[in-house]
Each structure stands twice: as C-alpha cells, then as structure tokens.
Amino acid sequence: MKNIKPFLKEAEKKTFDYEHRKRINHNISKYNENVPKGRLQFDDYELARDQAAYIKRKAVYNLEKYILEFELNFKKNGGEVLWAEDASEANDLITDILKKNDCKTVVKSKSMITEEIQLNPYLKKYGIEPIETDLGEYIVQLNDEPPYHIVTPAMHKSKEDVAELFHEKFATPLDYTPQQLTLEARKILRDKFIQADAGITGANFLVADSGAICLTENEGNARLSTSIPDIHIVVAGIERIIPSIHDLALFIPLLSTAGTGQHITTYNTLFFGPKRSDELDGPKKMYVVLLDNGRTNLLAAPEQKEALACIRCGACLNACPVYKNIGGHTYNTVYNGPIGAVITPFLKGFNEFVHLSYATTLCGSCTSVCPVKIPIDDFLLKNKHHYTEKYKTPWFEKFVWKNVSLFLTKRNLMNFGSVNLKNSLAAMALNKSWNKRKIPIKMAKKSFNQQWKEKFKH
Numbered sequence: 001m002k003n004i005k006p007f008l009k010e011a012e013k014k015t016f017d018y019e020h021r022k023r024i025n026h027n028i029s030k031y032n033e034n035v036p037k038g039r040l041q042f043d044d045y046e047l048a049r050d051q052a053a054y055i056k057r058k059a060v061y062n063l064e065k066y067i068l069e070f071e072l073n074f075k076k077n078g079g080e081v082l083w084a085e086d087a088s089e090a091n092d093l094i095t096d097i098l099k100k101n102d103c104k105t106v107v108k109s110k111s112m113i114t115e116e117i118q119l120n121p122y123l124k125k126y127g128i129e130p131i132e133t134d135l136g137e138y139i140v141q142l143n144d145e146p147p148y149h150i151v152t153p154a155m156h157k158s159k160e161d162v163a164e165l166f167h168e169k170f171a172t173p174l175d176y177t178p179q180q181l182t183l184e185a186r187k188i189l190r191d192k193f194i195q196a197d198a199g200i201t202g203a204n205f206l207v208a209d210s211g212a213i214c215l216t217e218n219e220g221n222a223r224l225s226t227s228i229p230d231i232h233i234v235v236a237g238i239e240r241i242i243p244s245i246h247d248l249a250l251f252i253p254l255l256s257t258a259g260t261g262q263h264i265t266t267y268n269t270l271f272f273g274p275k276r277s278d279e280l281d282g283p284k285k286m287y288v289v290l291l292d293n294g295r296t297n298l299l300a301a302p303e304q305k306e307a308l309a310c311i312r313c314g315a316c317l318n319a320c321p322v323y324k325n326i327g328g329h330t331y332n333t334v335y336n337g338p339i340g341a342v343i344t345p346f347l348k349g350f351n352e353f354v355h356l357s358y359a360t361t362l363c364g365s366c367t368s369v370c371p372v373k374i375p376i377d378d379f380l381l382k383n384k385h386h387y388t389e390k391y392k393t394p395w396f397e398k399f400v401w402k403n404v405s406l407f408l409t410k411r412n413l414m415n416f417g418s419v420n421l422k423n424s425l426a427a428m429a430l431n432k433s434w435n436k437r438k439i440p441i442k443m444a445k446k447s448f449n450q451q452w453k454e455k456f457k458h
C-alpha cells in the first residue's frame, strides 16, 4: 500500500480540524434535510431505485452493444466519436481538435472526467486557456485546488473564504454577500463565454438509442458553454451509457433527488449533435471523446463490475461517516468517498489506492442511499479480499494473525500468564494509538473467564 502513510497523516489532521468538520457537517446536513423531502415526489421511491438499478445493470452487462449503438447514432446526428484508451490519449485528441480549429480559449462546465485526465494543465502547456464556468469549480480553480466533492466542488469553503478569495483576486470588498460574489463571478464569466472558441463538457448520460448526450446542471453555464462557441467537445466515460431516451424520465429526477433533494435540476439539456442547417444556435462541430482509462479493468472484475452503474449523484459521500470526518481532499483522488474507494484501485492501481477501501466503518450507509443500489460496502470488502489474494501479505502480518487466531481459539493459552502482566502489555500497546485520542481504557483486574467462573461457580 504505497500511499497509506500520507493518507493517514492527512486523515488525522483533517479529523481533528474541528472547524473543517463543523463546516462539512453543516453543509452536508442541508442536503440530508432536503433529500427525504425530494424523495416524496416518487410514488414509490424504492421501486424507482429498483428500476434504475435494473436499467444501469443492463447497460453495464451489455456495455459494448450500447456504446456502439450510441456511436452509430451520434454519427448519424452529424457528430464525431473518438475513443481514448487512457488520459494522455484523451488529452492528445482534445488538444488536436482545438489546435486544428485554432482555439485559444475554452470554457468548461463542471466535469469530473476532465479532472480525471488532468485536462487543464495539459491545455495550458499548449497555450490554450481553460476557464471553469460552474461557480464552485471556478472558486476551486481560482484557489488552485482540486474539487472537494463530486457534486459540490467548493463544499469546504465558507462564504467568508470565498469573499477573501475574490478580494485577493478581484479586489472586491471583503464584506460582499454570497449574492454579490455570485454577480461578480457572473460578470467575469459572461465575457469569457462570448470570447471562447470552444466549450468542453462532461456527460451525465450517453443515450444509446438516440445518439444523444444529456447534461444536467443548476447554473445554465453548461448551456452557455455549448451554445455560444463553434466547437463543443464532450468527454465521457464509457459507463455513462443508458439504453434509451425513455430512461431519462426516471434518471433525471432520481439523480437530482439522491444528490441534493431537488425534484429536478434547473437545466436539463439533450444534445443531438451539432447545429443543423435549419437551426440558429449551437456548435458547428461536435465531438464526443469516449474514455476507458481503467474502466475496462472494473468491467473485467466479475464481482465489482456493477460499480460502473454509478450515476455520480454524491449521495454516498454525504452519508459516509469517514468522508464527513476526513473530507474530500484527503482521498487524493478525483472520485472520493465510498464510491471513489471502490473504483479508484481499478482506475489507478490497487497497490497505490487500495488503502482507501480500508477507510470504512462498513456501516452500510452508502449502500442504503445509493439510487442505483450499488452494494458499496460489500464491494469495499471485495476489494480488500482481491488485494490480499493478489498481493503478498507481509510475513509479519501473517505471523501475527496466525498466532492471534491460535491464541484466541485455545482456552489454556488465553488463560496462560498473569492478568496483570497481560493488562500491562495491552496498555503499552494501546498507549500510542487508542489512548492518544480517546479516554484511556481501564483494564479489568480479572479476566472475563475468571469473572464468569466466579459468578457461575463452574
């Protein structure tokens, strides 16, 4: 587990940063209050989850069929489809399009996948300026930090933090209200939309039977990013596929309800390729870059492949006691929280990221809120099992557990030696870990076995 030490260090730091914890819990609690209200829009929310789980599993188990159907139909609609095996191939394809079309400025709507491939630094290397247009994403871009949460990138910031940031960057007054700050960002971004040569977005859903791309958002920035510039590039993971346009009637409200409690996101757009001859607005050229980047590793995992059904609603992050303590940045991955802990080892390597699968209480809260019923806690266990099967467990760990198991299954070994001595050894062992942060453990003077015998006179 290559990265476990920095992870533990950062996790400890964040967990005992009470201000950070208070802010995150406050922000998440607002979503958690709204989600139950949002669910009431469904006659039967459990049935809606069952249907969504069934449709997404159908898509995962027939991924090749549906993704090829999407490609065929999107081409019929006049768009171009490009396939990228990994991040560098995707970045090359996107940069080539931009260079060929002489694009200097690009507006982007929030997309975790372009974070995944690290598109922004790549574009900058070629003199192309990428501008984030989602407000949360714009804030973290200004502060030069990665998104904190897959749905709300600036969840960790208070309004005072944002006012300070805007003051530093744009000399706005420190006492600006959230409304004034939003208007300031709006004013700056309006010009960027008008000047941009291309728009880059992700995709919430790729619709196989219509060759359409569905985007859901609350700010209208994705619409502006895709309707003003002449070029629209969509970057999408192959797992974004759904079989039919009819499925959107379920998925659009389900996605927003599970994530934020909204009945429906404010702007929901379907793109059927570039502007047609009889249309006034829209891009002249439209491309979809379909990305693998480790997704087929997950597809090949017989037990965990259903994690590809994730619709990135963020509900499992909001429900997770680990996420609520250590926060999003500690994971050091694009997809964080419980689902990130399941999929990242497949996307970026088990040796480098399986430690995230151990950062769990196994309480199952994530599974209970997932709108597509992914058994996340079970998959975390399966990742651990996969890791111990595939990679060699250190000899010392094996030795310790073998002896612990021997000791715990033999009564005479457990009773061997004085209770006082054993208590002192246990106290020494716990002193550095448990006792450092928690109320010191008080050892009983007699073992459980002795107390039992005395009580029942065996």
Ligand code: SF4
Pocket: 258, 309, 310, 311, 312, 313, 314, 315, 316, 317, 339, 366, 369, 370, 371, 372, 373, 374, 376
């Ligand atoms: S795993 Fe489920 S709850 Fe978590 S982000 Fe994906 S769809 Fe939402």
